[in-house]
Amino acid sequence: MENIKRIADDKLFKWMIDIRREIHQWPEKAFKEHRTSELISKRLKEIGIEHRTGVAKTGILGRLKTDKKAPTVALRADMDALPMHEDTGLPFASKVPGVMHACGHDGHVAILLGAAKLLKASPPKGNVVFIFQPAEEAGGGAKPMIEEGVLKGVDIIFGGHIETHYQVGEIAIKRGVHTAYTDSFDIEITGRGGHAARPHEAVDSVVIASHLITHLQAIVSRELDPLYPSVITIGYMQAGTVSNAIADKAILQGTIRTIETSVRAQIVDKIKNTASSLSTLHNAKIDVGINPGYPPVINSDREFKFAWDTAERLFGEKRVISIPHPSLGGEDFAYFTQKIPGCFVRFGAAKDGCEYIASHSSQFDFDEEALRVGAVYLSELVRDAVEKLK
Ligand code: NI
Numbered sequence: 606m607e608n609i610k611r612i613a614d615d616k617l618f619k620w621m622i623d624i625r626r627e628i629h630q631w632p633e634k635a636f637k638e639h640r641t642s643e644l645i646s647k648r649l650k651e652i653g654i655e656h657r658t659g660v661a662k663t664g665i666l667g668r669l670k671t672d673k674k675a676p677t678v679a680l681r682a683d684m685d686a687l688p689m690h691e692d693t694g695l696p697f698a699s700k701v702p703g704v705m706h707a708c709g710h711d712g713h714v715a716i717l718l719g720a721a722k723l724l725k726a727s728p729p730k731g732n733v734v735f736i737f738q739p740a741e742e743a744g745g746g747a748k749p750m751i752e753e754g755v756l757k758g759v760d761i762i763f764g765g766h767i768e769t770h771y772q773v774g775e776i777a778i779k780r781g782v783h784t785a786y787t788d789s790f791d792i793e794i795t796g797r798g799g800h801a802a803r804p805h806e807a808v809d810s811v812v813i814a815s816h817l818i819t820h821l822q823a824i825v826s827r828e829l830d831p832l833y834p835s836v837i838t839i840g841y842m843q844a845g846t847v848s849n850a851i852a853d854k855a856i857l858q859g860t861i862r863t864i865e866t867s868v869r870a871q872i873v874d875k876i877k878n879t880a881s882s883l884s885t886l887h888n889a890k891i892d893v894g895i896n897p898g899y900p901p902v903i904n905s906d907r908e909f910k911f912a913w914d915t916a917e918r919l920f921g922e923k924r925v926i927s928i929p930h931p932s933l934g935g936e937d938f939a940y941f942t943q944k945i946p947g948c949f950v951r952f953g954a955a956k957d958g959c960e961y962i963a964s965h966s967s968q969f970d971f972d973e974e975a976l977r978v979g980a981v982y983l984s985e986l987v988r989d990a991v992e993k994l995k
Pocket of ligand 1: 708709710741766
């Protein structure tokens, strides 16, 4: 790590920590990252990087131009927080009730600003585009940013995510398919309400919902080839208002995670068939809505190799980890890799005492040394990549 500290000294490290903590205290949800956006713009001005604000509402596009004819590499950070209450007890914990940076996007912004500062101080032999993207957790902010032209003239793109399953100084990378399709569904079961003591006069939406939940779980465990990964999770259910009445309506919401397009289609068919059969069986109406989510992030071979080689050069081969399987998590960086070649990596950020606290948990935190690692890694990756692209 001595070489990393030589590139990003303690002064820069502290600058990034301050940014991260400021954003952490004032988390903002998807497309509402106004304060975060202002802070980024202020810092980019301080560094001297020209940029456009208000891209896809709250996003920012920064540019470091060196040579028109040289290749252009984009780096991307997401900016949004989650709608959950923070329970870390940190001195810089969220000051906004019900909103928290529980996925490390506060760190991603600090990392990208750190990388921008390093690259501005010692420009690479190519152009760099800095994409600060809103709404990764919900709303897919990458898409409108692309529609507003952030990839124009860009050859390749890199991004990364803080990952507490790995130690600081470790970089984990997956060749090829890295994340999953993340479709979601809403199911509304309409029965007939009635008195709790006279079920024969009613159609109980709660009992039908219970059957439906177990049937949906059996799709993955009994009807699909186990060698192709998939998950159905129901994360929300709501029915009834009082203990002595039969509920007329039940609502289920969940997510479908798949890697293969054929499995994705099969699951949707099977959910619809199950709902339709149960509605006949129980004499209820069941409406199923499927909402397409993010596509998978696909790390292209050449950019995977670029990312790998820079990690190996900086951290040594033992600290570069090949991720063996795709994750069933989602990541809207996928929209970028649909357009141009790129690679998305994981920055090790495990924090002592937080071994069992996952991201998206109200107690999530990470080792801030990962900020320094991330900034050095992304800036050096750009330097290496523009040389190789020439
Ligand atoms: Ni995230």
